[in-house]
Amino acid sequence: MNNQMFAATQLNQKNQRTEKLVQLLFILMASLLILPVLVILATLVVKGGSILSIDFLFTDPTNGMTEGGIFPALLGTIWLVAVALIISVPLGIAAAIYLSEYAPDNWFTRLINLAIINLAGVPSIVHALFGLGAFVVFFGFGTSILSASLTLAIMTLPVVIVSTREALQAVPHSFREACWNMGATRWQTIRRVVLPNAVSGILTGIILEVSRTAGETAPIMFTGAVFFSPFLPQGIMDQTMAMSLHLFVVSTQVPGVPENLPYGVALVLIGMVLLMNSVSIAFRMHLRGKKKW
Amino acid sequence: MVTEASPIKLEIKDLAVSYGGQTAISGVNLSIREHEIFGIIGPANAGKTSFLKAINRMDMFDTNMQVEGNVLFNGQDVRKWRNVYALRSRIGVVFPLPVGLPMSVYDNVALSPQLRGIKEKAELDVIVERCLTRAALWDEVKDRLDTLGSLLSGGQQQRLTIARALSQEPELLILDEFSIAVDPVTTMRIEDVLKELKSEMTIILVTNLVQQARRLADRTAFFLDGECVEIAETEALFTRQASDSRTRDYVEGRFG
Numbered sequence: 001m002n003n004q005m006f007a008a009t010q011l012n013q014k015n016q017r018t019e020k021l022v023q024l025l026f027i028l029m030a031s032l033l034i035l036p037v038l039v040i041l042a043t044l045v046v047k048g049g050s051i052l053s054i055d056f057l058f059t060d061p062t063n064g065m066t067e068g069g070i071f072p073a074l075l076g077t078i079w080l081v082a083v084a085l086i087i088s089v090p091l092g093i094a095a096a097i098y099l100s101e102y103a104p105d106n107w108f109t110r111l112i113n114l115a116i117i118n119l120a121g122v123p124s125i126v127h128a129l130f131g132l133g134a135f136v137v138f139f140g141f142g143t144s145i146l147s148a149s150l151t152l153a154i155m156t157l158p159v160v161i162v163s164t165r166e167a168l169q170a171v172p173h174s175f176r177e178a179c180w181n182m183g184a185t186r187w188q189t190i191r192r193v194v195l196p197n198a199v200s201g202i203l204t205g206i207i208l209e210v211s212r213t214a215g216e217t218a219p220i221m222f223t224g225a226v227f228f229s230p231f232l233p234q235g236i237m238d239q240t241m242a243m244s245l246h247l248f249v250v251s252t253q254v255p256g257v258p259e260n261l262p263y264g265v266a267l268v269l270i271g272m273v274l275l276m277n278s279v280s281i282a283f284r285m286h287l288r289g290k291k292k293w
Numbered sequence: 294m295v296t297e298a299s300p301i302k303l304e305i306k307d308l309a310v311s312y313g314g315q316t317a318i319s320g321v322n323l324s325i326r327e328h329e330i331f332g333i334i335g336p337a338n339a340g341k342t343s344f345l346k347a348i349n350r351m352d353m354f355d356t357n358m359q360v361e362g363n364v365l366f367n368g369q370d371v372r373k374w375r376n377v378y379a380l381r382s383r384i385g386v387v388f389p390l391p392v393g394l395p396m397s398v399y400d401n402v403a404l405s406p407q408l409r410g411i412k413e414k415a416e417l418d419v420i421v422e423r424c425l426t427r428a429a430l431w432d433e434v435k436d437r438l439d440t441l442g443s444l445l446s447g448g449q450q451q452r453l454t455i456a457r458a459l460s461q462e463p464e465l466l467i468l469d470e471f472s473i474a475v476d477p478v479t480t481m482r483i484e485d486v487l488k489e490l491k492s493e494m495t496i497i498l499v500t501n502l503v504q505q506a507r508r509l510a511d512r513t514a515f516f517l518d519g520e521c522v523e524i525a526e527t528e529a530l531f532t533r534q535a536s537d538s539r540t541r542d543y544v545e546g547r548f549g
Contacts (some may be wrong), residue, residue, distance in 0.1 A: 104356060105506045178392040178454070180354060182461055183382025192404065197395050 044270065048263025056264060064255050065228060065250055070265055072232055077272070078143075079233055080220060081213045084156065084276035089206060091153070092160030099161070100168040101190055122156035124218040127155045132222040146236040148189035148224025155219055156209040163208065167201020168194055200287045207280045211273045217244040227253075243269045299326040303348065307362035310343040310352075312448060318519040321362070328491055328512045332510025332527060333499045334543070339516035341499045342388075345467055349384045350377050351415040366465070382409065385458030386519075389470040391450035393442030394457075398425075398434050398486040401442040401453055420460055427484040427490070428456035447474040455483065459490075466490065469499045484509055503544055507531050515540045 008016075095112075103109040114223035131151030141147045171194050179189040225242040227249055233240040247269060251262040301324045309319035318340030325331045333341055343358075350371055352358040364371045366380065374380045382405070394401050402421045411415040411417060421438070425431040430452040432442070442453050451474040458466060468487075472480040486497060487509060500506050506513045509526055515537075523530070523540045535541045 035514055118353055174390065174392045175394055178386075178394060178457075179352070180351070180403075181349065181381060181386045181388075182408065182457065183378045183380070184404075184408055193394055193396070196385070 035282035038041050038184065039269070044263055044267040048265075048267040051258075051260040051264035052267065058270065060230075061246075062226070064256070065254050065262070068242070070246060070268065072229060072261055073241040073243045073246035073265075074268065074272075075232055076225065077214055077243040077269075079145050079236075079240055080149050080152060080224070080242055081210060083145055083236055084152040084212070084213050085206070087150060088153035088157050088160055088209065091155050092205075093164050093202065095157075096161045096168060097190060097195075100165045101186060112141075116158045116161055122155075122164070124216055126156060127151055128219040128222050130154075136223055141237070143222070143226070144224050144237045145225070145233055145240055148220040148240075148242075149236070151219045151223045152213045153217060155216070156212055158207050159212065160205045163205025164172075164198070164202045167198040167205070170201060171197045188242050199227050200284045203284050203287075205274070207277050210276050210280075214269065214273050215244055217242075217248055221245060243272070299328065299411070300352055301325070302327045302329070302367065303497075304365040304368070305344075306365070308344070308347060308364060309361040310340065310347050311359050311361075312343075313357050316519055318516070318521075321521045323514060323521060323524055325495060325497065327495055329492075329511045330487065330491055330498055330509050332506035332513035333497065333516055334501075334506050334513060335522075336502055336515030338518070338545070340519040341516050342469060344516070345386065345497070345499065348465075348467065349381050349386060349473045350374075353377065360375045384437050384463045385461045385463035385466045387451075387454050387458050387466075387468045387471050389473050389475050390505065391447055391454050393450035393453050394445045395441055398442050398445070398453065399438040402460045405457065412461050424456040424459040425453075427459055427486050428452040429479055430456055433535070448476055448479060451475050452479065452483070463494055465497065467497045467499070470501055472502060472505065480505075493511055503546070515543060517543070526535045 056069045056089060057074060058071050061073075062068035099109065099112065103112075128151065131147060131154070135141045135147035135150050136143055139147075141150075165183060175193050175197075176189050179193055180186075184192070200235055220242055224239060225245045226239045227241075227245070229241050231238075243265065247265045250257050250265060298315045303325040305321050307325050308321040311319075320480070321344060333344070335341055341351065346352060346355075346358070347360045348366070348371065350366055352360050360372075366374075366384075371380060372378075394404070396404070399421055402424050403417045406417055406420050411420070421429060422435075425434065430449060433449060434445070442450065445453060451471060455468075455471060475483065484505070487498070490496065498509055510527045511532050512524060513527045515522045515530070515535075517539055523535060523537045525535065529535075530540065531544055535544060541547075
């Protein structure tokens with residue numbers, strides 16, 4: 001009697017089989033995602049690893065860029081990313097705070113949200129042309145780190161805004177109400193309770209932004225990055241070389257480049273992004289470790 | 294002792310609250326005297342919480358919520374207070390679900406004094422200890438004031454919420470079903486504290502426990518389906534026959 005009661009029916013068995021099948025399918029799909037990453041990294045290491053050295057990182061390119069190192073490009077990318085971050089992070093976070101904490105739900109807010117979504121969808125080459133027209137020509141910044149970084153900043157703003165807004169929204173509403181009940185203003189509430197608990201989410205957005213900014217080529221091509229420069233940039237009004245553009249140049253524009261050079265450049269570029277990401281991820285995990293609720 | 298002659302702390306005139314056209318409560322008229330514990334009983338959905346939200350202007354944060362009628366705090370319409378934050382800081386509120394803010398226990402209680410501009414560490418220490426003691430929580434947390442408030446147990450968080458409300462040094466303390474998450478023994482301890490606090494502030498006690506209102510409240514109002522059915526001296530409401538049959542049924546446990 002008991003055995004019968006607990007025996008699996010045909011329907012049970014069928015459900016279990018389906019469950020296993022579906023799980024397998026999902027695992028397979030998820031694993032597929034790792035594949036391209038591994039293949040890319042492996043290819044770069046195999047083909048470009050041989051050129052890596054301290055000298056490669058810290059010397060100028062020589063002999064029509066077919067020999068020597070990549071120092072000006074490396075430094076240039078750091079400049080571009082840093083200036084872009086300085087512009088877009090405060091702007092993006094401020095906008096996100098307004099949208100999440102202050103904005104009423106009306107046509108104006110909806111318009112801003114629509115604009116953000118559209119800004120995220122604009123192709124990078126269009127951003128490049130916009131940057132050329134607006135910053136290089138109209139504002140007269142010329143082709144400079146400033147123009148290029150402004151272009152990059154505008155391009156990555158949606159990422160910062162959307163991820164920051166989501167991080168803020170993830171902080172339970174009851175915390176805000178508890179503060180308001182005590183007579184705290186909206187800003188006091190944001191500063192004391194909401195922001196400290198949204199930091200890790202905000203950092204995620206910034207990580208994404210760094211990766212994208214470091215890798216973009218089109219937006220900086222017309223606005224501040226140059227093919228080759230004998231000088232290192234001294235300030236934000238200078239032109240600069242950049243890793244992404246340098247990779248494009250040594251891969252396609254210059255004859256007689258040894259095969260391992262472009263791969264080496266790509267490896268350094270990807271290494272830079274991974275390094276910056278892992279620093280922020282480590283920081284984020286440190287913050288997350290102290291679970292708040 | 295509260296008497297007929299005590300000054301009126303809070304006066305409600307023709308109060309109605311609705312959410313997007315749906316009425317939560319209407320036609321409420323009552324006045325609460327200084328140093329009184331005013332009990333409000335009634336089943337769920339009677340409009341008790343909506344009533345409370347109208348008092349400290351929480352409708353400002355809920356665009357869906359409409360308030361009509363007048364709420365006079367110290368004789369002044371709460372909607373005409375120029376500084377709504379000052380108004381809220383004088384009204385301490387404890388809602389049914391405990392909210393331990395994700396900061397240390399110490400900061401939870403020190404936050405409101407800090408917002409008032411108290412910076413002196415020694416002064417804050419005194420306030421924190423006094424408020425936690427009154428909320429019957431000090432003994433349990435005095436050795437770990439740096440634990441996150443949001444990681445305390447439910448009952449402890451509720452007492453932390455009460456301590457936080459007390460740290461505002463409010464003129465009016467509103468407790469909305471505070472005992473839901475607290476064990477009976479602790480509830481009794483807090484009830485004793487409330488009896489003492491009466492000399493310093495006015496207290497509105499919303500409760501599901503009919504007997505709690507009977508133990509504490511000077512006067513009690515019965516809310517039902519968005520209507521304030523009856524207000525009476527607590528003893529009269531419970532011992533003699535209440536004037537409305539619905540109140541009698543509720544108090545005697547025939548429904549609700």
